[in-house]
Amino acid sequence: MNEMQFLTWVRGTGLNIALGIFLLGVIWRLIEIYGLGRKKDLSAPRNVSGASGWNTMFRRSVPPEGMLKKSPVSYIGGYIFHLGLFVVLFLFAPHIKFFESLLGISWPGLPSQFIDLVAVVTIAAMVVVLVDRINKPVKRYLSTFEDWFTWLVTFLPVLTGWMAVQHLLLPYTTMLALHILSVEILLIVLPFTKLFHAFTLWGSRWYNGQVNGHKGVAV
Amino acid sequence: MQGPLIDTLARQGVTRRTFFKYCATLASLMALPPSAGRAMAEAMAASPAAVKRPSVIWLPFQECTGCTESITRSHSPTIEGLIFDAISLDYQETLMAAAGHQAEEALHKAMKDNEGKYLLIVDGSIPLGLDGAYSCIAGKSNLETLKEVAKGAAAIVAMGSCAAFGGIPKANPNPTGAVSVSDVIKDKPIINIPGCPPIPVVMTGVLAHFLTFGSLPEMDSKGRPKAFYGETIHDRCYRRPFYDQGKFAKTFDDEGARKGWCLFELGCKGPVTYNACATVKWNGGTSWPVESGHGCLGCSEPDFWDAGGFYKALSMPADPLKMVSAAAAVGAAAGVAVSFANRAKKSAAKAGHETTTLADLEK
Amino acid sequence: MPLENIPIVTVSAGAAVGPAPLDGLSGNAPVLLREIAEHVNRLLATGESSAIDLNALPLTPADLDWLQETLGTGEIAITLESDGDSTLNETACPGVWWVTHHNEHGAVVSRFLEVAFVPELVKAHPEDIKIGLEHLDLLISGLS
Numbered sequence: 116m117n118e119m120q121f122l123t124w125v126r127g128t129g130l131n132i133a134l135g136i137f138l139l140g141v142i143w144r145l146i147e148i149y150g151l152g153r154k155k156d157l158s159a160p161r162n163v164s165g166a167s168g169w170n171t172m173f174r175r176s177v178p179p180e181g182m183l184k185k186s187p188v189s190y191i192g193g194y195i196f197h198l199g200l201f202v203v204l205f206l207f208a209p210h211i212k213f214f215e216s217l218l219g220i221s222w223p224g225l226p227s228q229f230i231d232l233v234a235v236v237t238i239a240a241m242v243v244v245l246v247d248r249i250n251k252p253v254k255r256y257l258s259t260f261e262d263w264f265t266w267l268v269t270f271l272p273v274l275t276g277w278m279a280v281q282h283l284l285l286p287y288t289t290m291l292a293l294h295i296l297s298v299e300i301l302l303i304v305l306p307f308t309k310l311f312h313a314f315t316l317w318g319s320r321w322y323n324g325q326v327n328g329h330k331g332v333a334v
Numbered sequence: 335m336q337g338p339l340i341d342t343l344a345r346q347g348v349t350r351r352t353f354f355k356y357c358a359t360l361a362s363l364m365a366l367p368p369s370a371g372r373a374m375a376e377a378m379a380a381s382p383a384a385v386k387r388p389s390v391i392w393l394p395f396q397e398c399t400g401c402t403e404s405i406t407r408s409h410s411p412t413i414e415g416l417i418f419d420a421i422s423l424d425y426q427e428t429l430m431a432a433a434g435h436q437a438e439e440a441l442h443k444a445m446k447d448n449e450g451k452y453l454l455i456v457d458g459s460i461p462l463g464l465d466g467a468y469s470c471i472a473g474k475s476n477l478e479t480l481k482e483v484a485k486g487a488a489a490i491v492a493m494g495s496c497a498a499f500g501g502i503p504k505a506n507p508n509p510t511g512a513v514s515v516s517d518v519i520k521d522k523p524i525i526n527i528p529g530c531p532p533i534p535v536v537m538t539g540v541l542a543h544f545l546t547f548g549s550l551p552e553m554d555s556k557g558r559p560k561a562f563y564g565e566t567i568h569d570r571c572y573r574r575p576f577y578d579q580g581k582f583a584k585t586f587d588d589e590g591a592r593k594g595w596c597l598f599e600l601g602c603k604g605p606v607t608y609n610a611c612a613t614v615k616w617n618g619g620t621s622w623p624v625e626s627g628h629g630c631l632g633c634s635e636p637d638f639w640d641a642g643g644f645y646k647a648l649s650m651p652a653d654p655l656k657m658v659s660a661a662a663a664v665g666a667a668a669g670v671a672v673s674f675a676n677r678a679k680k681s682a683a684k685a686g687h688e689t690t691t692l693a694d695l696e697k
Numbered sequence: 698m699p700l701e702n703i704p705i706v707t708v709s710a711g712a713a714v715g716p717a718p719l720d721g722l723s724g725n726a727p728v729l730l731r732e733i734a735e736h737v738n739r740l741l742a743t744g745e746s747s748a749i750d751l752n753a754l755p756l757t758p759a760d761l762d763w764l765q766e767t768l769g770t771g772e773i774a775i776t777l778e779s780d781g782d783s784t785l786n787e788t789a790c791p792g793v794w795w796v797t798h799h800n801e802h803g804a805v806v807s808r809f810l811e812v813a814f815v816p817e818l819v820k821a822h823p824e825d826i827k828i829g830l831e832h833l834d835l836l837i838s839g840l841s
Binding site: 340348349350351352354355356358359361362363365367368369372619620 | 747748749750752753777779780783798800802804806807809817818822824825
Binding site for chain 2: 117120123126135142227
């Protein structure tokens with residue numbers, strides 16, 4: 116297989132399989148999670164100001180008092196790379212074209228030099244977060260295979276995409292194909308690992324806040 | 335043709351200075367130092383004794399003659415064409431006067447007289463299906479002919495995408511079992527000059543290099559001369575700044591198209607196509623596909639015909655996503671099934687729940 | 698120069714199309730002046746002429762304009778009419794020639810800075826002179 120065939124495969128069959136598994140996994144898990152149900156809460160609701168689902172969604176998005184100083188890398192690095200991923204994924208013109216072909220909607224993109232800069236910052240932030248995870252004994256102790264693995268499958272699409280644009284290491288065609296392949300691996304892995312937080316994050320925050328609000332606790 | 339090349343050129347009304355000027359430009363295009371242009375000119379203009387002008391045999395296989403047209407008709411009379419005239423082109427079905435047995439005789443004579451020294455140019459792919467019966471010349475399959483003629487060649491030039499990579503005959507479902515020259519011949523230096531058709535000056539550049547230095551120019555991993563195929567169309571494209579600014583033509587007649595914005599979204603394959611169109615251009619430097627408002631088809635890349643459609647942006651899926659809706663249905667079914675299983679488990683747990691009584695505690 | 702001594706390297710000119718600053722100057726042109734000076738020194742010392750391929754260097758159109766303006770215009774401007782015009786113009790620095798080749802449509806096909814007493818292309822080739830002499834002889838024989 117030459118690189119053009121490789122590229123065509125990842126754009127065709129590979130994408131077909133990956134998107135299929137992704138969708139299958141996402142729908143399966145969402146239905147399963149929301150179908151679980153909860154026990155009836157028999158206690159009378161207690162109304163405390165600041166204790167509600169919406170409050171928690173917001174509150175948990177900012178670091179608790181003192182934590183920013185205690186664990187700056189987790190918060191700042193984490194924020195930077197999540198925002199970076201968002202910008203690179205949704206505001207790079209070729210990506211928008213991809214979403215348009217899938218969803219039929221499009222939106223304006225940003226200049227590629229800016230995307231390039233964001234990609235570099237994202238890569239740097241992800242590396243810093245990883246180094247922090249390796250260096251801090253507690254974090255290292257808490258880390259399982261899944262943590263390392265999900266870091267890698269998130270990191271590779273950004274790295275290969277940036278390298279393709281910059282023409283590093285391999286010819287653009289091959290790098291582009293590797294980029295798309297790495298995204299496909301991410302798509303396949305996402306529904307079945309902790310990366311599923313992309314779908315459950317806001318829902319679970321709201322739920323936790325709402326349930327605890329019912330009990331009169333602002334979490 | 336007899337005598338030094340420069341005399342031949344002079345007969346066609348090309349002066350020495352014109353030829354030197356051409357060589358200087360050719361060297362510049364091939365990224366050779368200016369002194370190489372002079373060396374090239376002197377080597378090629380010199381008498382036949384000083385430079386061995388090799389016999390050239392041109393074999394056409396499964397091809398459309400577009401490559402020959404490109405070289406001979408670029409804009410006449412070209413020096414490119416004249417260099418072709420001036421070398422000893424001993425066999426070229428389209429251009430030669432002889433036909434039938436005479437032509438075959440010329441071929442075999444050239445092979446015998448110049449054994450081990452002639453340059454073999456191939457255009458067209460080689461069919462392997464039905465024992466090669468899809469394309470035969472003089473009762474022999476192309477495969478047989480290629481093997482026979484390649485044996486005594488100093489080097490082989492695979493001219494055009496068909497000879498270099500299989501091209502359109504190899505396009506899915508490849509009914510004739512077409513393959514490239516390098517799929518068949520493994521023991522000779524082969525240079526690929528892909529394109530549908532290739533740029534004339536690339537062809538003559540390689541030829542001039544071979545005539546001057548006696549070797550093929552530096553090649554990339556796909557056997558293409560690096561000087562011409564070193565960079566992608568996209569990287570050398572004059573519309574590149576628009577790509578970087580995120581300005582794209584959305585249709586062939588919108589505002590963006592009129593303003594000359596990037597054609598990426600209209601399916602331009604420039605980013606993955608290595609060729610010199612953006613710098614050398616076509617028809618004597620008049621224009622080239624992107625300049626005329628159409629995206630690059632990627633014609634100098636392997637399997638460009640099957641690369642997911644000419645008008646689909648590179649970042650779009652190459653095929654319709656057939657599996658997706660089925661997968662979604664399976665996912666939904668699995669989710670519902672697991673939900674029911676979970677509920678059943680929960681009910682079972684509830685049913686199996688024993689109430690602790692005071693009596694139990696006092697035991 | 699023997700053929701085998703000519704280095705054949707692939708030069709990536711990709712940098713040439715990168716985003717240029719607003720005024721279009723890449724900063725690559727001024728350093729060329731030193732290289733030209735070196736070539737001129739060699740010409741004076743050994744009589745060896747040389748050339749710089751301007752198309753092979755990452756120069757923007759603005760760089761070329763700057764260079765041409767800086768080098769100035771000399772006393773001699775030669776136009777060669779063959780397969781499109783070629784202009785071989787002396788710059789304000791004698792011995793440095795600005796050579797531009799056009800094709801028959803007038804488009805620039807290559808640009809060189811040649812450092813020589815007289816550009817190579819201008820000199821008549823002995824073989825051509827011989828042909829000219831034959832023609833002269835023919836003219837003379839026509840007189841009698």
